[in-house]
Amino acid sequence: MINKNINIFYKIYNSDIYTISIVILALFSIFFPLTNTQDLCIDAIFIADLILSTFLFVKYAKKKSIKAYFKLHTFDIISCIPLQFLNIGKLFRFVRLVRTTRLLRLNRTSSFSIKPTLTNLFKFDTFKELFIYFAIYLIGNAYIFEEIEHTSFLNAIYWVMTTITTVGYGDVSPTHPTTKILSMFLMIIGVATMGYINGAIISVVVTQNKK
Numbered sequence: 001m002i003n004k005n006i007n008i009f010y011k012i013y014n015s016d017i018y019t020i021s022i023v024i025l026a027l028f029s030i031f032f033p034l035t036n037t038q039d040l041c042i043d044a045i046f047i048a049d050l051i052l053s054t055f056l057f058v059k060y061a062k063k064k065s066i067k068a069y070f071k072l073h074t075f076d077i078i079s080c081i082p083l084q085f086l087n088i089g090k091l092f093r094f095v096r097l098v099r100t101t102r103l104l105r106l107n108r109t110s111s112f113s114i115k116p117t118l119t120n121l122f123k124f125d126t127f128k129e130l131f132i133y134f135a136i137y138l139i140g141n142a143y144i145f146e147e148i149e150h151t152s153f154l155n156a157i158y159w160v161m162t163t164i165t166t167v168g169y170g171d172v173s174p175t176h177p178t179t180k181i182l183s184m185f186l187m188i189i190g191v192a193t194m195g196y197i198n199g200a201i202i203s204v205v206v207t208q209n210k211k
Contacts, residue, residue, distance in 0.1 A: 010056055030097060031153055046080045097140055141182050148176045164190040
């Protein structure tokens with residue numbers, strides 16, 4: 001009976017719905033104005049999630065070492081700290097954004113390897129994983145821009161999109177040295193991303209023509 005209940009918790013924890021729910025909650029806690037009470041409730045959920053994750057690690061992990069545990073859970077532990085009661089600034093809540101990396105678990109159902117190599121660089125599952133990393137990077141940039149430039153989240157997203165696509169209308173532009181550095185990296189990554197997408201399209205066309 002106990003093992004059956006444990007298996008139920010294991011299935012719930014590794015389900016897509018649970019993963020996406022945690023990600024949405026993390027994003028909500030970062031980008032929406034919350035009271036200390038609401039923020040504390042989210043911390044409680046994260047702590048419960050960490051406890052469940054720790055229990056399942058002890059039960060199912062192949063390498064049950066402290067090093068392996070902290071390798072998987074370091075950021076989860078940090079994201080449980082009630083930062084709203086510490087006078088260290090709202091920007092440190094950005095660490096909760098690392099929980100969005102749990103979306104990578106959605107790739108477990110794939111029959112392809114998700115490790116990027118020259119042979120699978122343009123396969124769908126590799127593209128999906130890289131897209132998740134890319135989305136996390138863009139959201140992180142938007143959050144930092146919003147906090148440093150004291151603008152709205154919509155303006156921050158608008159700035160990220162115009163910069164990453166190298167359009168750059170100039171109506172929303174960085175004024176702080178940090179956001180200027182972010183802009184340079186965004187432009188470089190934007191050009192590289194366009195090249196990758198073009199390569200993926202060409203790869204699909206070539207593969208279809210060979211059949």
